[in-house]
Amino acid sequence: MALSFKSTKRRIVINCLRVWWIWITFWYEYGIFPYSAGKCNWPQMDVSLSFSFTSTSIMIILTKIHQTPKHALLVADPQIIDHRSYPGRPALLTYISQLIVDLNLRKNWRAALRSAPDVIFFLGDYMDSGRDVMSDTEYERYVKRFTKIFSMDSEIPTYFIPGNHDVGLGPSTFFSPHARTRYTSHFGPLNSHVSVANYTFVLIDAPGLVEEDYKRHGLGKTYADWKAVPGGTISFVKSFAAEGNTEPTILLSHIPLSRPEGSNCGSLRERGTIRRGVGVGYQNTLGKDSSTFLLEHLRPTLILSGDDHDYCEYSHTLTTGSRIREVTVKSLSMAMGIKKPGYQMLSIIPPGGPTFSHLDAPCLLPDQLSIYLDVYIPLALISLVIVLIACIIRGQHYRHWTFRSLSHTKPKLRENTRPSKPQHFRRLTRTPTIMDDYEFTLDDSDTDQKLPPPVSATVLPKKQNTLSTIFSRGRRLCQLISLQSLARAIFTSNRRGSFYSEFLCDVRDVAVFPLGIIFLISLWTFTDV
Secondary structure (H helix, E strand, O other): OHHHHHHHHHHHHHHHHHHHHHHHHHHHHHHHHHHHHHOOOOOOOOHHHHOOOOHHHHHHHHHHHOOOOEEEEEEEOOOEOOOOOOOOOOHHHHHHHHHHHHHHHHHHHHHHHOOOOOEEEEOOOOEOOOOEOOOHHHHHHHHHHHHHHOOOOOOOOEEEOOOHHHHOOOOOOOEOOOHHHHHHHHHOOOOEEEEEOOEEEEEOOHHHHHHHHHHHHHOOOOOOOOOOOOOOHHHHHHHHHHOOOOOOEEEEEOOOOOOOOOOOOOOOOOOOOOOOOEEOOEEOOOOHHHHHHHHHHHOOOEEEEOOOOOOEEEEEEOOOOOEEEEEEOOEOOOOOOOOOOEEEEEEEOOOOOOOOOEEEEEEEOOOHHHHHHHHHHHHHHHHHHHHHHHHHHHHHHHHHHHHHHHHOOOOOOOOOOOOOOOOOOOOEOOOOOOOOOOOOOEOHHHOOOOOOOOOOOOOOOOOOOHHHHHHHHHHHHHHHHOHHHHHHHHHOOOOOOOHHHHHHHHHHHHHHHHHHHHHHHHHHHHHOO
16 A cells, blocks of 8 residues: 555656646747747838828828738848867767757748748858868758758748858958859859849848958049959949939848947847957958948948847938938847847838838747756756655655554464474484383484584674775775666666665656657757758
């Protein structure tokens, strides 16, 4: 009965913890990502703000109400890591980090695609070491990882602009001289433009613009006097402006445009602001002259940039006094120094009528690192404490029940309770006499037999050497805490062992279900294309 009560209590605790952890792991490994993306809706334009009493305006508004907006999804800086990303980190830890980050990127991308965009724009920095010197075979594997993470419907138009981690920026022995050629062969042209819903998206090579601007500035020439590099960003922008494009323009640049130092980025930014800075292979913002050149030649209605990894809103002012809003899109990766990754959602209606025919909004995704540190680890510690307390209570109850059972049970006495003494026989010699009696005499041949020692006698062991005693105890301690004994304690099915074994078996029975769910969801996320 004691064992039955013990087993019942154990099953209640274990099953409650199992249900608890199954719900937690399923929610934080799968459910929270589509839930976060589901809270983000495509921006809706309030056309009532442009209402007027003229018949012409009324007709324009009615026409725009019946138009279906186009939806553009903008993704920045996925920057998938590899063995070069963390030089001082051990190889095993780097590999685990790579698996975790890739898994998080797949979940974020899967959640972003639930919004069913009409067109997708990537804003640069796709692979952390895409610009580095490597063989063509290694680069192909790197690109294959990117395409497997960001699996896309072939019917959705997708466009890319280069980032400094894709093609490099400035001279360095670590950067491949073939970086731009490799990029264009896998992701498309460095500079391009595309029309979406009667808006022209201008996609520029911002790192190339920075490099050309250094050359121009070094020669002390203005943009008007500068002879643009053939195929470069300056030449592309001048040619586009000369074509006389009649559609409103939206500029896409990997590097944000110049702004005054310490400019406010808005309430959605996690930390600080975008500051000027230059280093090997990067520049935080475009130069002041480059930014003015782009604004004056393109006169965009909206600018979308990346590179900074955090969200930022800033309005640029033209010489005419008009203001142009720039949005720096959050990184989609958990490894870019931000808590909540994200992406940008842009709704576009063909221009005409309302002042703003496009609206955008950010969508924030779960904080993956916080899930590990603030959810899993504290709840795991709480679960261990619950299992430990349950084992202690169960052990105390079992000992109490056993003591009561033994105290109420009367021992059965044998008929002859007196212990039998050892019998020692000696040979008896029968000598016949006249009276036909027996005379018993001892045979001296048996006097040599020794009697066993008495029960009360204590046999003292021989004294061992102190050094050998220490080695013997150390060997026993190592056997006790060895991995083999630990594995035997965890995976054994015998629950009537020590408290240590019982506790580990309970932990095993609780952990096997959430770990199995994490493994299955991760396997499904990696294999589903």
